Amino acid sequence: MNPSPANDVIHEVVLTTRSAAGTLHIAPMGVRYRREAGVDLIVVMPFKPSTTLDNILARRGAVLNVVTDTRVFAGCVTGRRDWPTEPVPANDGLRLAQALRHLALELVDQRDDAQRPVLTLRVIEQADHAPFLGFNRAQAAVVEGAVLVSRLRLLPLERIERELAALQVAIDKTASPNEHEAWGWLLEAVERHRQVQAAASAAPEGR
Ligand SMILES: Cc1cc2nc3c(=O)[nH]c(=O)nc-3n(C[C@H](O)[C@H](O)[C@H](O)COP(=O)(O)O)c2cc1C
Known part of the structure; x- marks a missing residue:
């Protein structure tokens, strides 16, 4: 991963999480990439209430998907959350089949807040599946x-x-x-x- 030096830039990605019972949840989120003491980190700030938040806390992990098929973004906010997935054994997660890249994440820090908690997750695996073709x-x-x-x-x-x-x-x-x-x-x-x-x-x- 090549984190930007301006590491407060927000990148729009899709998080795939699972409930304690294993149910998949897919949600677009803005995340920040950080690198501290040689460790690659992802910072996520879900507004409460949030299934993504509940799932990350329940299973201490998530999968970050870099996606350019924007139907996933529009689909998730209009009730179309049924997108094909592949297993991510690194954290017993699921990634989107159309992800260009996925990062398997493990929760390392949480700062609670009445409105918008701050979750910090460590990157435990990164894999590329397709090239980024440029902005559209x-x-x-x-x-x-x-x-x-x-x-x-x-x-x-x-x-x-x-x-x-x-x-x-x-x-x-x-x-x-x-x-x-x-x-x-x-x-x-x-x-x-x-x-x-x-x-x-x-x-x-x-x-
Ligand atoms: C591009 C994009 C970025 C988003 N970023 C965030 C975010 O950073 N935090 C958040 O709580 N919701 C964000 N949302 C809205 C959530 O995807 C949506 O409300 C979702 O249902 C979150 O709640 P959930 O975890 O219960 O699914 C974003 C939506 C889009 C389309």
Whole structure:
């Protein structure tokens, strides 16, 4: 691993975790790469409540997936979490089949917080499965769109719609069928949310 010297940069990846009972959970997360005393570390900050957080604490580990198939990012935030996996024997985990790279992680430190605990995990294995082909603007737009959709209940809808409209340019110019599909899921989720909001504001006041 070649950690950036600006090691507070956030990288958008997908974490695969398992519950105590072994159930798989897949979630996009922003992580930081650190290197301390020759040890490669990953810092994760999940907002509570979080299944990823619960699973990491339960099994003291996770798998970090570097993915450019952005359908996983858009899929996870729109209820499509069923992505193919492969076993990671190093920590009894699972990685995404389409990961370009995976890191098997072991929890070494946790700082609890009412809102956003800080988990530090040590890299115990790294494996490359496919090359990174370079940046694609539509992929970046889908990741950004997925962040907005994951905050549908937190941000004003007009702001989300405005930001998605700006990102649409990159989709129109550079999307492959995968990003078109992912973008469609995001737009659908926003439309559903808009309809729910409209229905709620049209409903008569509580009895
Ligand atoms: C690109 C991207 C980055 C994200 N980063 C974080 C993060 O750092 N922390 C977090 O709690 N949620 C993050 N989210 C939102 C989570 O993926 C989503 O809310 C998820 O359901 C987390 O909760 P869970 O662990 O219960 O699945 C991110 C979403 C996207 C699309």
